[in-house]
Amino acid sequence: MELVPSTIPGVGVLHHCRTRRGQRLSVLVEHSGTRSLLVDPRPGPDRRPGPGGHGPPGAAAPPGPSRSPSPYGADDGDDVPSVRLILEPDEADQIADLLHTRPIPDRLAVLEDRITRLTEELRS
Structure with missing residues (x-):
């Protein structure tokens, strides 16, 4: 499993994980002690067609705030999880x-x- 930690100032550490099968999840460890599992049920870099993972192949990415490059090596512009489970x-x-x-x-x-x-x- 590939693990890539990222510090989020004022929040905690976000641990990006990618399994051998390309499945992605993250664990957010907040300074308060709360842990969140952030899950994207879609597979890795080919999750959705088109730049930024949106729309049909060749489509332009939708307007919006720019995002930092993906910690997984591909700048797919879509590091927003589909599911967030907050755990005590x-x-x-x-x-x-x-x-x-x-x-x-x-x-x-x-x-x-x-x-x-x-x-x-x-x-x-």
């Missing part, structure tokens, strides 16, 4: 626990076994 700190922790490849109790058991073995090695 405990909710973010619960989601993080679900995303771990092994549950925390299993990982703690492995660490406890390592500590036991190291302690036994030091005593002998």
Whole structure:
């Protein structure tokens, strides 16, 4: 997974993520502790035809404020997510626990076994 952090002054850090399949999401970590998942369900750079990702191929981008280049390497001008899920700190922790490849109790058991073995090695 490609991860690109961007500091947003006065707000926090926005972590842009792109999976191996080209799916994009971002995690906004605000100074307040709130986390937001920003999801764009459309695939990567070829999400929509036309410059800036708007309209038919060859169409001009719609007028509006200019945007900074995409952190994903292609200036598609469309870094606005389709979905924003705002999570309280405990909710973010619960989601993080679900995303771990092994549950925390299993990982703690492995660490406890390592500590036991190291302690036994030091005593002998």
